[in-house]
Amino acid sequence: MKRSTQLIGGALVVSALQIGFLYSIIQGRAAILRDGAEVMLKVEPVDPRDLLRGDYVRLGYEISSIPRTLFDPPLADADATGGTPVLVRLAPGDDGLWHPVGARLTDTEPSAMPESQVEIAGTVDTAFAAIDQVRLSYGIERFYLPEGEGREIERDMRERPFMILAAVGEDGTAQIKAFFDGKTRLYEEPLY
Amino acid sequence: MMASYVSKVRQDISRWLAEGLIDAPTAQALRNDIDSRAGGGFSFGGILAVLAALLLGAAILIFVAANWLAFPRVARVGLLFAIILAAHAGGAFLKLVRREAAGEAGFLIGGAAFGGSIALIGQMYHLSGDEAQALLVWCAGVTVAAVILRSAASTVAAVVIAASWLWVEMWDFWSGADVPHEYLLVLAVLWAVSLWTGARSARHLIVLSLVLYASLSYLHTEQLVIPFLLALASTGLFLAATFRPESIERFLRLGGGAQVHGLLGFVAGMSFVQFAVMDEPGFMLAALVTFGASIGALILGGRESRMLRWLAYAVFGVELCIVYVVTVGTMLGTAGFLIATGALLAVLAFVITRFERRMKAPAAQGGAA
Numbered sequence: 258m259k260r261s262t263q264l265i266g267g268a269l270v271v272s273a274l275q276i277g278f279l280y281s282i283i284q285g286r287a288a289i290l291r292d293g294a295e296v297m298l299k300v301e302p303v304d305p306r307d308l309l310r311g312d313y314v315r316l317g318y319e320i321s322s323i324p325r326t327l328f329d330p331p332l333a334d335a336d337a338t339g340g341t342p343v344l345v346r347l348a349p350g351d352d353g354l355w356h357p358v359g360a361r362l363t364d365t366e367p368s369a370m371p372e373s374q375v376e377i378a379g380t381v382d383t384a385f386a387a388i389d390q391v392r393l394s395y396g397i398e399r400f401y402l403p404e405g406e407g408r409e410i411e412r413d414m415r416e417r418p419f420m421i422l423a424a425v426g427e428d429g430t431a432q433i434k435a436f437f438d439g440k441t442r443l444y445e446e447p448l449y
Numbered sequence: 450m451m452a453s454y455v456s457k458v459r460q461d462i463s464r465w466l467a468e469g470l471i472d473a474p475t476a477q478a479l480r481n482d483i484d485s486r487a488g489g490g491f492s493f494g495g496i497l498a499v500l501a502a503l504l505l506g507a508a509i510l511i512f513v514a515a516n517w518l519a520f521p522r523v524a525r526v527g528l529l530f531a532i533i534l535a536a537h538a539g540g541a542f543l544k545l546v547r548r549e550a551a552g553e554a555g556f557l558i559g560g561a562a563f564g565g566s567i568a569l570i571g572q573m574y575h576l577s578g579d580e581a582q583a584l585l586v587w588c589a590g591v592t593v594a595a596v597i598l599r600s601a602a603s604t605v606a607a608v609v610i611a612a613s614w615l616w617v618e619m620w621d622f623w624s625g626a627d628v629p630h631e632y633l634l635v636l637a638v639l640w641a642v643s644l645w646t647g648a649r650s651a652r653h654l655i656v657l658s659l660v661l662y663a664s665l666s667y668l669h670t671e672q673l674v675i676p677f678l679l680a681l682a683s684t685g686l687f688l689a690a691t692f693r694p695e696s697i698e699r700f701l702r703l704g705g706g707a708q709v710h711g712l713l714g715f716v717a718g719m720s721f722v723q724f725a726v727m728d729e730p731g732f733m734l735a736a737l738v739t740f741g742a743s744i745g746a747l748i749l750g751g752r753e754s755r756m757l758r759w760l761a762y763a764v765f766g767v768e769l770c771i772v773y774v775v776t777v778g779t780m781l782g783t784a785g786f787l788i789a790t791g792a793l794l795a796v797l798a799f800v801i802t803r804f805e806r807r808m809k810a811p812a813a814q815g816g817a818a
Binding site: 260261264265267268269270271272274275276278279280282283286312313394396397398399400401432433446447449 | 522523526530533534537538540541542544545559563566567570572573574575576577590593594597598599
């Protein structure tokens with residue numbers, strides 16, 4: 258009898274823990290989609306020959322590479338390596354796109370920021386001393402496509418500008434909300 | 450294999466009892482012990498059940514990747530959640546009715562559904578980046594299941610996922626990041642879990658994955674001291690397993706095979722050393738040490754363990770080919786190379802056959818005495 262309660266109880270606890278954990282991730286992502294600040298980002302091809310990877314396209318952004326001089330305080334060489342968490346400040350431009358206007362390490366004190374601006378969280382990939390650029394990732398470098406639609410989009414992306422509408426949460430976590438071909442909304446993400 | 454071992458020991462017990470070597474209570478105690486252990490291992494049906502679980506698990510993972518407009522994604526997540534619940538609960542039920550292997554298979558399906566859910570959520574929200582981290586989360590979820598359900602199969606699965614994490618981590622950031630030393634911590638945790646769940650095969654995999662860890666660390670850092678240390682530690686393990694088998698068994702609880710791990714680790718270490726010094730005089734020394742080790746392993750442990758014996762033969766043969774290629778191979782043409790290799794292997798096969806016969810003869814005598 259004891260073994261039976263232990264086993265069945267254990268199985269229920271395991272399921273509850275695993276499902277609860279997964280559910281919390283979904284909730285977190287849905288919350289960003291629902292409440293996050295919206296920013297429109299210009300997509301720039303990462304590697305034009307090889308955008309399509311299995312069932313998703315790889316996306317690069319204008320903000321994937323920013324001048325090192327944007328960092329305040331200046332980026333130390335020790336921090337300019339892979340994995341350092343940073344926050345990049347974005348401001349809306351006249352073209353409706355958001356552009357980087359500042360950057361800082363995540364664990365530094367934030368300075369005063371105008372209401373209209375948004376900080377997006379990323380990590381450093383590499384920094385090139387010679388050309389004074391820092392490459393960053395924001396966790397939104399992938400867009401999963403319905404089967405069979407990849408090739409067409411890959412082709413179009415080489416020819417005309419694509420945009421991503423991203424939602425940015427309180428802590429700067431970014432989440433893809435919609436995928437634009439010029440002004441046309443190709444895909445819009447439901448909350449769940 | 451387990452089943453044949455069990456029936457063999459049962460026959461032996463009956464024979465010992467008939468010959469008056471042991472008394473009836475001892476015979477019964479031995480049989481009980483065998484049965485209790487056999488339950489944890491896998492019979493043929495058990496292996497089939499686990500294979501079925503692996504196939505179903507793979508089907509779940511593929512289902513996540515493909516077919517993804519046919520269902521709304523909420524339905525797919527819901528389905529995966531239902532599979533997590535059903536597989537764990539069903540596995541527990543099967544274990545209750547004494548279908549151990551089928552129950553473990555159920556837990557494996559549950560673990561696969563958990564991993565599939567992580568992948569599906571990543572796809573739903575277009576999460577990019579850290580595959581390695583996703584694997585680690587998967588590993589953690591399966592480990593928790595192994596602990597709570599006391600599941601040996603889940604423990605093995607967790608070790609395999611952890612090793613894939615190490616692999617992805619080191620290949621993904623091949624240029625930038627350091628060797629993930631957290632891996633050792635993960636292995637320590639999994640080792641403790643394997644003691645709790647009685648997953649002996651998980652411990653074997655952990656020891657093997659330590660060799661993988663050392664090898665990747667070397668390839669990553671090119672510090673020749675790492676393969677040296679690996680070879681040294683493996684020699685230590687081999688010698689300890691040879692001269693103090695009880696202590697090693699009490700310490701590692703591998704149920705045998707420690708010598709094989711020792712020889713494997715040694716050979717892995719020495720191969721890297723040899724590749725590194727291929728054009729230097731040190732190469733011949735390293736090769737000689739490896740030859741010596743395979744012969745030493747044969748002498749010290751070859752009688753008891755057939756696996757060790759064959760591993761030692763393999764090491765000797767491969768080493769012969771390497772030395773041959775490095776030294777004379779370049780001077781001969783392809784045809785000459787093939788003839789010489791063929792002759793060498795023929796001689797080796799002859800020696801091994803003789804050796805095996807000699808190994809069998811005393812073993813048979815020992816059995817009859």
